[in-house]
Amino acid sequence: MDNFDSVNEEVEKLAWQIFIDDLSLRFKRELTADEKKSITDKEEYQRYRESAKKLYAEKQLRKEKALLSKKYKVIDVPASGKRGWMGGAYSLTFVYSKYNGNFVLRGYIGEVQEYLKKNYTHYFCNMVLFGGYRHRNIWKFWKDDVGIFEPIVKSRYEKRNRKYRVGMYSSLDDSSETKISCEFKRLPKRWIPEFDVF
Numbered sequence: 001m002d003n004f005d006s007v008n009e010e011v012e013k014l015a016w017q018i019f020i021d022d023l024s025l026r027f028k029r030e031l032t033a034d035e036k037k038s039i040t041d042k043e044e045y046q047r048y049r050e051s052a053k054k055l056y057a058e059k060q061l062r063k064e065k066a067l068l069s070k071k072y073k074v075i076d077v078p079a080s081g082k083r084g085w086m087g088g089a090y091s092l093t094f095v096y097s098k099y100n101g102n103f104v105l106r107g108y109i110g111e112v113q114e115y116l117k118k119n120y121t122h123y124f125c126n127m128v129l130f131g132g133y134r135h136r137n138i139w140k141f142w143k144d145d146v147g148i149f150e151p152i153v154k155s156r157y158e159k160r161n162r163k164y165r166v167g168m169y170s171s172l173d174d175s176s177e178t179k180i181s182c183e184f185k186r187l188p189k190r191w192i193p194e195f196d197v198f
Helices: 003-023 033-040 043-071 109-119 193-197
Strands: 073-076 090-097 101-108 123-131 134-141 146-149 164-168 181-184
Touching: 003 033, 003 043, 043 123, 090 109, 101 109, 109 123, 134 146
Parallel strands: 073 101
Antiparallel strands: 090 101, 090 123, 123 134, 146 164, 164 181
16 A cells, blocks of 8 residues: 555544544444445535544644654744745755754745755755645755655565665666666665765
C-alpha cells in the first residue's frame, strides 16, 4: 500500500468515527462492506469526510511539530505573501548539513528554497509540503545537477528499484563504471563523506 492509499484509509476511518460519534450510533454487529458503502456513498456523508481531512492534517502537523521540538533547531523563514503550490505551500524542511549540522526550516517553500541557496552549501534536505489533507515529500541536494530519487515500488511482484539513489543527473543513466552515484536502503540523517564526491 502506498502513502496515498494509507492516508485515504486513515481519513476514511476518522470520517466513520466522526459519523458514529456525531449521531451517537451503536451497531449490534459489524456492518458488511456493502452496508457501510450504502452509508458512505451518500452525499450527506461527505461532510464527515471533510471534517476527517481537516482532523488528519492537524494531527500530521502536531506530529511534525512534536518531532521538531525534540530533535532539531528550528528556523522560521519569513513569508513574502506569494501564493500557489510551489511558491506558497507550507513546508517543514529537514536539513542535513556538513558544516551546520541538522536543523529545520519552517515556512513557505519558495522562501525556504531561496533561504537555503543564499545561506548554505553542502547539505541535502527533505521538504515536507502540506496542502489540504495531504502531504508530499521532496528530497533535494544543494547542487542543482545532483538528484535524490526515491525508491520505485509499485508491486512486490514487479522488479523495481527499491533503494534511494543519489547522483549527478548526467551519470545516473550512464552504464560506464566511472559514474558517480550512491544507493541507500534508507537515506542517512546526517551529511556523510560519500556526498563529498558531488
